[in-house]
Amino acid sequence: MEATTLTAPLISEVLDRLDADVRASGVVANLVVGALRDRLDDVINGVVVDRPKSAQGEESAPVRTFLESVAVTGFRGIGPTSTLDLRPGPGLTLVVGRNGSGKSSFAEALEFAMTGDSLRWAGKSLEWKNGWCNLHAQDDPAITVELRVDGERERRTVRVNWSSAKLESARTAVTVPGYGRQDLRSLGWSEAVKTFRPFLPYKELSTISEGRPIDRYNALAPMLGMEALQAPIEDLRQARLSAERQWTDAEEHVTHVTDLLRGSPDERASTAMEALSGAWDLDKIEALVTGTDPASAQREGLLAALEQLSSPDPERVAVAASNLRAAAERQEALRGSDAERAERLAGLLEAAVEMHEQHGDTDCPVCGRDNGLHSERVADLREEIGRLRAEAGDVFDAGRALLGAQRSAREAIGTIPQMLGTAADTDIGVDVSALVAAWQAWIDAPDAPVDLAVHLESTCLQVEEATEAVRAAAATQRRRLADQWRPMVESLAEVLPVARQGLSAAQRVTPLRNAENWLKRCEAAIRDERFDSVKAQVADVWETLAVGSNVTLEDVRLGNKKVVMDVTVDGDSSVALGVMSQGELHALALSLFIPRVKFETSPFGFAILDDPVQAMDPVRVDGLARVLDSLAQTRQVVVFTHDDRLPTAVRRLQISATIMSVTRRPRSRVELKISLDPLQAAIEDARAVELSGGLPGEVSRRVVPNFCRQAIEAACLESGRRRLLGMGIGLDECEEKWSDAPRLLPRIAIALYGDADRAGDVYGTLNNKFGRWAADTVRACNEMAHSGAPETMDLKEFINSAESLAKKLAVL
Known part of the structure; x- marks a missing residue:
């Protein structure tokens, strides 16, 4: 305990x-x-x-961290140091630049500094990875990220430096107020960055939408915080598999041993096979191995006893026969002598005395005299008997010696060994019948002393020879059985511990499987309950992004290492990934990502998205802008994109956002600046050219009218889209109408009437609506787009007129 x-x-x-x-x-x-x-x-x-x-009490809410800036030197597409300043806290920032401008380098630098890796590099060659170092950097490569943590007055700083040109030589240091320099682990994000990874590079976006089922599962499952159960479930699974392997291994060993036993003639092999069939009787197997099983023990005991069986002692038999002959000869020598007669008379008188003792005075049984056997006579007889006995002592001694010799002879003969009866009744592979017969003949001895002596001398050798034969046969049988059984017993001894472990393992399999399944079911139940809120978010994001789609996301749930998505197409059930367009797949991937960064237990107050607009049609770009706006209410959202449609949608939908433009100058010098709306940006560019003293006049006169035209077109794009949408025309068709009208007048006609075919009415309408100067300004833009402005034109006044007209057209 x-x-x-x-x-x-x-x-x-x-x-x-x-x-x-x-x-x-x-x-x-x-x-x-x-x-x-x-x-x-x-x-x-x-x-x-x-x-x-x-643990008592509720979990405390995590302390959120926001980004304040990221400065990059000599990393990827950025050469000299360039800094992206951000406002720490919830809000939306768009970093816009064409491909190759260096915008994604900021995203990769952030991801690398915060995690030590970048998903964009996954699966890339070593040569590709080693191209991380920018060729135009004058200083050593470095990344510096400044963080703001809720409740802390001072910022935290993450710095990455490299000791060589190898990417893996990066060294990351974290400066925490009051604690000095520490490593990345000091931020406490080691697990959180896996669970709530706040970065969504295009690589991951594609992986979620087009990758394996496990990739979509990994995008969602970690945020539910179920990782603590993965190791216990896996431990139970491994323990079950180990027990199953032990049992299978034991079965294979037993099968192999059984095959060996099947070819053995030893009856113990049959016993072992029976013990290993059905429910294994391993105690019986152990008894066979140790030789303590009753049958083996009996047979081994009998064979050992037979091998040590003794026959009558020849010397003792010879002595008994000799003594018997001597006693018989002595008795024969005394036959007919006075001693013998005295012995017989003494015997007769003793009978008379015994009769008197029984019956008192009576007639004499010897002479027949009346009352001849009386007390006085008996006293005389006793004296006579004593004298006669003394005279017959030799005969008495000889008789007693003969009796002793006969007794010794019988003792020398003995009895048949009891084991011979047991051996005869037991199949031990040794024939004892000849020995039993020899013993039977041996004990059937005659009574006459001389005949008995002859019997001893003539029959003892037969018993001895038969005994030696049985001893030899028993020894041979023991060796044969031992040699025959030895490989079997060695195999059984080897399989016994394996079988015991296998049986023990087999008893663990079912409880382990039940425990594993119980914990899996419990994990699934808790996971599904926690996923309910995530499911709602996925559905909400999808509904916003999938405007105009005929695919309806009916349900999202977590299965076994996969995300199960039930969809219908025009009301009919289908497989999600099989019916979705590329744009819909990306929308789905974003739907799975957004809940990850919104999870309340995430310590990250920011979300970084790199190029999420790809393959989206205009309606979904508007949906994406709304999704980002919703996310930005509680998170700091930074989006890197090359697609102008997203900032355009943000402006049109009047979503509060900071839009920054990224420009790559020669030698990888990357510039960042707050971006104006397209109208104002074009006017500012025109004024910059007009004011620039470093450009030839011919160049200024050609460039300025083009910028002014861009400002007017930008104004018409916004107002024209509003007018078309107000006419009930879908956003996709709006974009199509705009693309089909590449000239200035049809585009102004779209803004004025919602109809590009009314380009011929534009000048009249402008004159009537704004004055003649408005039509003159449009005419000048058209005429000077290729020929340039005449030297006599006041470019500053022309720019002011173009700005005024553009602003009026923008609010139509």
Whole structure:
């Protein structure tokens, strides 16, 4: 037992669900707790692991961080130092520049400084990656990002420097007020940058929309904060797989051993095969290995006993036979002697005395005299018996010696060994019938002393020879069985621990699988509950971006390592990715990204998007502008784009935003400036050329009218689009009408009437509406677009007229 510890809210929620689930058995619950506490092996080994205590209180909201600036030197498309200044806090910033202007280099520099990598480089060759260092940088390459953290008075600074031309030589240092220089980990974003990655380069946008199902899953799932359950689930899975492998390995070993046993004639092989079929009886296998199973033990004991079986002792038998002959000869020598007669008479008198003791005075049984056997007579007889016995002592001794010799002979013969009966009744591979017969003949000895002596001398050798034969046969059988069984027992000894481990593992498989499945179901349930809010955001973003699409996103849910999207096309169900256009796919990818940066538990107050407009038609560009505007209410949104349609949409929809233009000058000098609207930008450019003393007059007179024309066209684009939309014409058709009218007069006609075909009415309308000067200004723009302004023209006054007309046309 051990002290309990506090645990994360997610783990606490899992434990609460575990307690509430009556279907989770004690074993399953213990395995789940062990996995959650990284103590699964201990639980499997029988250790009781206490459940951790839940942390009290709600999770505190994360402290948000915003970007204040990013300065880049010698990195990617930026040579000399260029700084992108940002307003820390919620709001929308568009960084606009043509391809190759260096705008994406800021995005990549931000991503690299904050994460140590860039998704744009994923899958690129080493040669491509090594081109990161700009050739025109005069100073050492560097990236400096200044951050503002809520509640901190001083900014934090992230600096990246390189010690060589190799990208991996980058060294990142973080300056935290009051703590000096630290590494990137000091920001505490190591996990958050994976979970709520606030960067969306075009590479990731394409990956989400066109990549594998797991790529879309990874764009959404991490933000739900379910990672804490991945390791426990994987631990349970690996433990289950390990147990399954152990069981499978044990089965394979047993099958191999069974195949070996099948070819063995030893009856123990059959016993082992039976023990290894069906439910394994490993105790029986262990008994076979150690030789302690009853059958083996009996057979081995019998063979060992037979191998040590003794026969009658020849010396003892010879002595018994000799003694028997000697006793018989001595008795024979005393036959017919006075001693023998005295012995017989003494015996007769002893019978008379015994009769008197039983019946008292009576007639004499010897002479027949009446009352001849009386007390006085018995006393005399006793004296006579003593004398006769003394005289017959040799005969008595000889008889006693013969009895002793006969007894010794019988003892020398002995009895048939009991094991021979057991061996005869047991199949041990040794024939003892000859020995049993020899013993039977041996014990069937005659009673006559001389005959008995002859029997001893003639039959003992037969028993001895039969015994030696059985001993030899038993020894041979033991060796044969041992040699025959040895490889089998070695295999069984080898498989026994594997089989025991396999059986133990097999008993773990089902509980582990149940624990794994329970935790998976629990994870899915919590994940789905947390995903509900994300699902709503995905649907809202998609609905905004998919204006005019015939594809309806009916449902979004997380499956097994994939995002399941149910869509309908004109009401019919279909597969999302199979029916969506490229623009719709990008809109879908953005729908999956936006919830990631809006998640409340994210510490990032900013979101960086690089070229999200690609493949979008005008309606969806407007939708994107609205989505970015919504996101910018709570997040600092920085969008890098080369597509003028996004800033145009932002201006037209009157969305509050800072629009910056990026221009790449010679030798990778990148300039950033606050961008005016297209009308004012063209007028400012015209004034700059007119005021420039460094340009030849001929150049100024040719360039200024073109800028003035651009200002008028920019004004007509905005007012003309409004007029067409007001007429019920869709945005796509608006853009098409504008593209189909490349000349100035048809475009003014679109602004005035909503009809490019009325270009011939333009001059009259301008004269009537604004005065003759307005028509003259348009006429001059047309005429001077190719020939240039005459030397006598006052360019400053012409610019003022063009500006005035453009502003009037812009508000139509």
